[in-house]
Amino acid sequence: MKSFRTKLTVILMIMIGFTMIVAGIAMAKVFRDSHVVILEENMSREIKLLGSTFNFHSTGAEGALQYYTEESKRIGELIESRVTFINHNGDVIGDSETDPLLMDNHNDREEIISAREEGVGHVIRYSTSLGQDMLYVAAPIKVGNEFDGYIRLSVSLQSINQGLQHGWTLMAVWLLILFVIATFVSYRLAASLTAPLEQIIKVARRISHLDYDARVKLDRHDEVGHLGKAINAMADSLQNQLKRIRDNEDLIQSVLDNMTSGILLIDLKGNIAVINPAAEEMLKVKAERVLGKPYLEMKEHYELTKLLNEGLSLKQPVHEERNLYYPEEMLMRVDGVPMLEEEGTYKGMLFLLQNITAIRRLENVRSEFVTNVSHELKTPIAAVKGFAETLLGGGVTDEKTVRSFLQIIYDESERLNRLISDILDLSKIESKSIRMECSPVHLSSFFVPVLDTLGAVASKKRILLQADVPDELYIEADEDKLKQIFLNILSNAVNYTQEGGKVKVIVVHKEHEEGHDTIQFTIADTGMGIPKKDLSRIFERFYRVDKARSRFSGGTGLGLSIVKHLVDMHHGIVTVESELNIGTSFVIELPLLQGDEGQYGN
Numbered sequence: 001m002k003s004f005r006t007k008l009t010v011i012l013m014i015m016i017g018f019t020m021i022v023a024g025i026a027m028a029k030v031f032r033d034s035h036v037v038i039l040e041e042n043m044s045r046e047i048k049l050l051g052s053t054f055n056f057h058s059t060g061a062e063g064a065l066q067y068y069t070e071e072s073k074r075i076g077e078l079i080e081s082r083v084t085f086i087n088h089n090g091d092v093i094g095d096s097e098t099d100p101l102l103m104d105n106h107n108d109r110e111e112i113i114s115a116r117e118e119g120v121g122h123v124i125r126y127s128t129s130l131g132q133d134m135l136y137v138a139a140p141i142k143v144g145n146e147f148d149g150y151i152r153l154s155v156s157l158q159s160i161n162q163g164l165q166h167g168w169t170l171m172a173v174w175l176l177i178l179f180v181i182a183t184f185v186s187y188r189l190a191a192s193l194t195a196p197l198e199q200i201i202k203v204a205r206r207i208s209h210l211d212y213d214a215r216v217k218l219d220r221h222d223e224v225g226h227l228g229k230a231i232n233a234m235a236d237s238l239q240n241q242l243k244r245i246r247d248n249e250d251l252i253q254s255v256l257d258n259m260t261s262g263i264l265l266i267d268l269k270g271n272i273a274v275i276n277p278a279a280e281e282m283l284k285v286k287a288e289r290v291l292g293k294p295y296l297e298m299k300e301h302y303e304l305t306k307l308l309n310e311g312l313s314l315k316q317p318v319h320e321e322r323n324l325y326y327p328e329e330m331l332m333r334v335d336g337v338p339m340l341e342e343e344g345t346y347k348g349m350l351f352l353l354q355n356i357t358a359i360r361r362l363e364n365v366r367s368e369f370v371t372n373v374s375h376e377l378k379t380p381i382a383a384v385k386g387f388a389e390t391l392l393g394g395g396v397t398d399e400k401t402v403r404s405f406l407q408i409i410y411d412e413s414e415r416l417n418r419l420i421s422d423i424l425d426l427s428k429i430e431s432k433s434i435r436m437e438c439s440p441v442h443l444s445s446f447f448v449p450v451l452d453t454l455g456a457v458a459s460k461k462r463i464l465l466q467a468d469v470p471d472e473l474y475i476e477a478d479e480d481k482l483k484q485i486f487l488n489i490l491s492n493a494v495n496y497t498q499e500g501g502k503v504k505v506i507v508v509h510k511e512h513e514e515g516h517d518t519i520q521f522t523i524a525d526t527g528m529g530i531p532k533k534d535l536s537r538i539f540e541r542f543y544r545v546d547k548a549r550s551r552f553s554g555g556t557g558l559g560l561s562i563v564k565h566l567v568d569m570h571h572g573i574v575t576v577e578s579e580l581n582i583g584t585s586f587v588i589e590l591p592l593l594q595g596d597e598g599q600y601g602n
């Protein structure tokens with residue numbers, strides 16, 4: 001760019017310099033020519049004046065040579081010119097500078113020839129005798145019989161030459177000054193032409209270095225202005241496109257980041273090109289450690305890499321479920337699809353990883369549930385059917401036996417009834433189709449009917465059933481569900497406590513940070529207790545510590561799982577502690593207030 005500016009400056013300077021030199025030469029020529037012409041005219045006028053005023057003597061007379069020589073000297077001094085008198089033959093008869101006798105015949109001198117032919121003759125010639133340029137002007141003069149010849153005047157051109165030289169020096173100085181000014185002006189001119197281009201180039205460079213905020217700032221309406229606008233429009237469109245690309249990338253990134261399934265993209269070379277946070281979490285690897293590295297480097301994930309390898313070598317979709325043992329035991333579903341570009345070229349495989357351990361477990365629990373339900377239903381039905389058949393067979397006549405059989409049929413159908421209603425409750429709760437109807441519950445009043453319901457069974461077993469509830473306590477809860485919770489837990493406590501034991505309910509208000517107070521219910525019995533190994537499972541459906549003792553107590557194995565669900569619905573927690581043959585304590589902690597949701601939200 002600099003060179004263009006310099007080039008332009010040099011070209012402008014050469015043009016200016018050339019123009020000035022040509023103009024100078026032309027001026028000098030005009031100056032010289034016009035000077036010479038004026039001089040010539042003056043000299044020819046002087047010749048004419050001499051012709052008409054000079055006192056001519058006969059050229060042939062004696063002493064004529066002397067007369068003309070002296071006169072020419074006198075006139076020469078007067079008019080500051082060399083004066084020469086030449087006769088008709090061309091012989092010099094008087095000269096102001098040289099002795100005429102020493103001079104050649106002048107007949108064939110250029111000025112004499114043209115004077116003869118044209119009336120006036122003039123010529124510029126270098127005079128060897130004087131050693132300088134001379135202007136000669138001659139005219140034919142004829143005065144009666146006295147004189148017939150030529151008068152010639154000549155002057156040195158030295159003064160004109162000196163004037164010209166002076167003019168040249170002056171002009172050279174001016175030329176130099178003008179040249180300096182022209183240099184400056186042309187540099188500025190070149191700069192004003194190239195500066196906008198330099199600006200445009202700078203902006204284009206910035207854009208090529210991905211700085212899309214760069215803009216050309218030119219307020220011009222010419223081609224350069226249009227170029228600037230075009231560059232700005234290009235930057236705008238690049239910026240927009242880049243923003244679109246970035247937005248897309250962000251979108252894809254946030255999809256990848258928020259997916260619960262793992263994503264693993266393995267490129268042609270077998271390197272990990274993409275891994276999302278879910279996959280990092282699942283495989284317990286860090287993206288920065290594995291990205292861009294061969295997937296085979298994840299040696300500890302032997303099972304998985306084997307599966308990936310199968311997919312990669314086939315370059316076909318794969319759908320597999322495998323047990324993995326690292327980083328923990330899990331059932332992993334891997335779906336792999338080959339990644340193809342638009343032209344159909346293969347560029348790697350995309351794998352979707354899903355930890356389906358929990359789903360499979362749930363499915364297992366479901367099918368177990370169905371098996372369990374059918375099994376649980378079958379037992380009482382078999383009993384009812386068996387005893388009814390026996391009675392119908394008519395073989396039993398003893399009234400006492402008949403009554404006991406009928407009692408069994410009644411008890412079993414009761415059990416069946418309980419079982420069915422528990423199953424219905426549980427399925428309703430699990431399908432989340434029941435609503436919470438919360439209201440303030442006055443706890444000491446609440447426990448009176450609850451304890452009454454169990455009073456008969458308890459007193460039959462001589463079990464002391466007590467509730468220690470501070471009178472001022474209230475809780476916000478769904479009263480029916482709360483009743484179901486305590487009936488289930490208390491009936492278990494009464495059922496699994498031997499005769500003469502104790503069952504106690506203790507209710508306390510626990511203060512936490514503002515708005516998070518809770519009510520803690522402890523239901524403690526002095527019963528048979530639950531073995532440690534079963535403690536974690538008693539809230540599962542149909543889980544019974546000992547089928548025999550549970551059946552004996554008329555339990556369904558569903559009571560505690562219903563309790564767990566109902567406590568969850570109240571945003572509470574239920575825990576259990578137990579010591580074999582000493583007793584069991586269930587601790588339920590419920591928030592004092594339910595907050596805004598009111599509905600079963602978990």
Ligand code: ADP
Pocket residue numbers: 488492493494496497525527528529530538543544545546550554555556557558559560561584
């Ligand atoms: P069930 O209807 O059989 O009582 P639950 O779900 O209510 O079923 O209880 C699960 C199992 O937990 C019971 O079978 C019982 O063995 C044990 N269990 C529950 N409460 C007590 C308790 N207070 N003392 C001893 N064992 C208990």
